[in-house]
Amino acid sequence: MTTPLLSVTGLTKRYGPRIGCADVSFDLYPGEVLGIVGESGSGKSTLLSCLAGHQTTDLGQITYDGRNVLAMSETDRRRLGRTDWAYVHQNPRDGLRMGVSAGGNVGERLMAIGARHYGQIRDSATNWLGRVEIAADRIDDRPTAFSGGMQQRLQIARNLVTAPRLVFMDEPTGGLDVSVQARLLDLLRGLVRDLGLSVIIVTHDLAVVRLLAHRLMVMKSGRVVEQGLTDQVLDDPQHAYTQLLVSSVLAA
Amino acid sequence: MTDQAYNFAYLDEQTKRMIRRAILKGVAVPGYQVPFASREMPMPYGWGTGGVQVTAACLTPDDTLKVIDQGADDTTNAVSIRKFFQRTAGVAVTESTTDATIIQTRHRIPETPMTAGQILVYQVPIPEPLRFLEPRETETRKMHELEEYGLMHVKLYEDIARHGQIATAYAYPVKVEGRYVMDPSPIPKFDNPKLSDSPAIQLFGAGREQRIYALPPFTKVVSLDFDDHPFIASKAPHDCDLCGAGDSYLDEVITDDQGSRMYVCSDTDFCAGRRDAGHVGRLGVAQTEGQTQGMLI
Numbered sequence: 001m002t003t004p005l006l007s008v009t010g011l012t013k014r015y016g017p018r019i020g021c022a023d024v025s026f027d028l029y030p031g032e033v034l035g036i037v038g039e040s041g042s043g044k045s046t047l048l049s050c051l052a053g054h055q056t057t058d059l060g061q062i063t064y065d066g067r068n069v070l071a072m073s074e075t076d077r078r079r080l081g082r083t084d085w086a087y088v089h090q091n092p093r094d095g096l097r098m099g100v101s102a103g104g105n106v107g108e109r110l111m112a113i114g115a116r117h118y119g120q121i122r123d124s125a126t127n128w129l130g131r132v133e134i135a136a137d138r139i140d141d142r143p144t145a146f147s148g149g150m151q152q153r154l155q156i157a158r159n160l161v162t163a164p165r166l167v168f169m170d171e172p173t174g175g176l177d178v179s180v181q182a183r184l185l186d187l188l189r190g191l192v193r194d195l196g197l198s199v200i201i202v203t204h205d206l207a208v209v210r211l212l213a214h215r216l217m218v219m220k221s222g223r224v225v226e227q228g229l230t231d232q233v234l235d236d237p238q239h240a241y242t243q244l245l246v247s248s249v250l251a252a
Numbered sequence: 253m254t255d256q257a258y259n260f261a262y263l264d265e266q267t268k269r270m271i272r273r274a275i276l277k278g279v280a281v282p283g284y285q286v287p288f289a290s291r292e293m294p295m296p297y298g299w300g301t302g303g304v305q306v307t308a309a310c311l312t313p314d315d316t317l318k319v320i321d322q323g324a325d326d327t328t329n330a331v332s333i334r335k336f337f338q339r340t341a342g343v344a345v346t347e348s349t350t351d352a353t354i355i356q357t358r359h360r361i362p363e364t365p366m367t368a369g370q371i372l373v374y375q376v377p378i379p380e381p382l383r384f385l386e387p388r389e390t391e392t393r394k395m396h397e398l399e400e401y402g403l404m405h406v407k408l409y410e411d412i413a414r415h416g417q418i419a420t421a422y423a424y425p426v427k428v429e430g431r432y433v434m435d436p437s438p439i440p441k442f443d444n445p446k447l448s449d450s451p452a453i454q455l456f457g458a459g460r461e462q463r464i465y466a467l468p469p470f471t472k473v474v475s476l477d478f479d480d481h482p483f484i485a486s487k488a489p490h491d492c493d494l495c496g497a498g499d500s501y502l503d504e505v506i507t508d509d510q511g512s513r514m515y516v517c518s519d520t521d522f523c524a525g526r527r528d529a530g531h532v533g534r535l536g537v538a539q540t541e542g543q544t545q546g547m548l549i
Contacts, residue, residue, distance in 0.1 A: 075398050082402075097406070104409050111409065112402025118412055118478040140413050 011060035019222040020046035035213030043222035086159035090171040092151035103139040128157040149180035169201040261308040261341040271309035278466035283432030290462040301459030303375035318352035323360040323518030361443040363522040366452035374437040376458035381435040448473035490515040495526035496533035
C-alpha cells in the first residue's frame, strides 16, 4: 500500500464573508493525475493556489510527502515550489519571463537551485526544449517571438526541468485552438507517463480531463460535490450539478 | 571659509544622526540595503545626493576630502561637490588619494590602494541589483531575505547566450560575505576585485532610492560568475598614453575626426603622480615638478 504524496484535509479559504473553497479533502498518490472541474467561480483556482502556497489558507491541513506544508517556514515552502513542485499558469505570460530568452527561462530554475555551469545549464535547456518540441535553434529567442502554443510548451519545459514530483496546472490548454490543444495534451500525457508525475489539473474542459485525469473532483460554489474515477464520474454522474455539467457539453 | 547660514556640512545634526544610524546598521549587516529618510539636497538627483549625505554625516572638521567623478578630480560633478563641502564645512580638500581621509567617488575606486582609516563613499543611482530583473520592490526584498539569487545568474546567462561572454562591464553584481548580493554602483568590473578585503571602510549612498549600504574593512566580496565562464576584471588592452601605466583603468579619448585615439588613465591623481615620478607614455612629454595639471591636448 503506497502512501499518498499529497494529502489534504478540510481545506477552507474565505474571502471575507464569501467562500473561496470550503472543506476540501482528498489524497493524491504518486503518478496520479487528479482533475478538478466546475463552472467559473466554483473555487477551482482558489483551491489550486492555496495548495501551491500562492494564497494563505484559513483552515485545514496539507501534508506533502509526510511534511506539514502549512507549518513550513517560507524559505522551505518557496524552495519546495522551485524544486519538487511546479505550477503551470493558464496564461504563459504569467509563468514566463518575457524579456529573457527561452534558454534562460528554462535555466532559471536550475540556477535558482545552485547550477553554476553555463554549458551544463544550456545542455539541459536544449534537451528540454527538444522534449517539448521546440527547435533547438530557437533557444536564444525570447518568448515574445513564440506562438501561444509554443509559449505554453516553453512554460511546461521551464517547470519540469528540475524534475518536480508534483505539478499544478491551471487550465493549461485555455486559449489555444483545438489542433494546438490536441498536440499539447498529447505532449502532456507523454511527459506525465514518462516522468511518473503527480498532477493536479484544473480545467472546465471535460474532454481534457477525460484524456488526462485518472480521478476527477467536481466543484460547485466552493465545495466538492462529487469525486471518483474520471470515466465513472463522466459516464454515470450522480450529483445533479455533475449531470448538468456533463449534459452541457456541446458535441462537435 | 564656512558659510555661517548653514550647519557644519550643510545637514542639521538630527539628520546626520539618522544617517549615521543607517550607516552603522549597514556596517553591521554588510551588503544589506538600509532604508533612510533621504533629504532634498541642493543638487539634482543623479548628481550624488546619496553620496553627499553620507559624506556630510561622516565629515569632521579635521577631515581631508577628495571627490572624484569617473576617476577624475577636475570634472563638473567632482568640482561642484568639492566646492559644496569647502563652502558648507570648510574642510581641507585634496586631489591626492593618500592624503584624503574621506573620498567621495562616482563610479571608480582609486588606483592607489586604500589604507586603513580612510572612508570611501560611493554615489549609487540604483542600489537594487535585481531591479531590472524583478521590478517589484516587495518581491526583491523577499528575494534578499530568502537568499533567492538564481535570477542574478539568469542575467549573466543571457549575457553569454547573446554575446558569447559576460558582457556586463559595470555595476557587476557581487556577493558579500556569502550572503547579500549587492550592486557595487556603476564602477567598471575592473574595480570589483578592489572591493574585497579593502582596509578602508566603503559606504554606498543612494539619495533618490533612499538606501544606504556598506562594506566594513576586510569584507569578502565575490563577483558572481559561472564555473565555465569565470569573472574577468577587464580593461582596454593598452598602456596609458601619458604615464605608460599598464595596470590602470583607461579612458578612450578620440583626438581628431580621422579616428585617432589615445588611452589615458581614468584616475587623474594616479596618472599625475606617475608622470611626476618620471614615467612617460606613448604620447606623453616628460614632466617637470608641479606642471602636471596642464594636459598636452
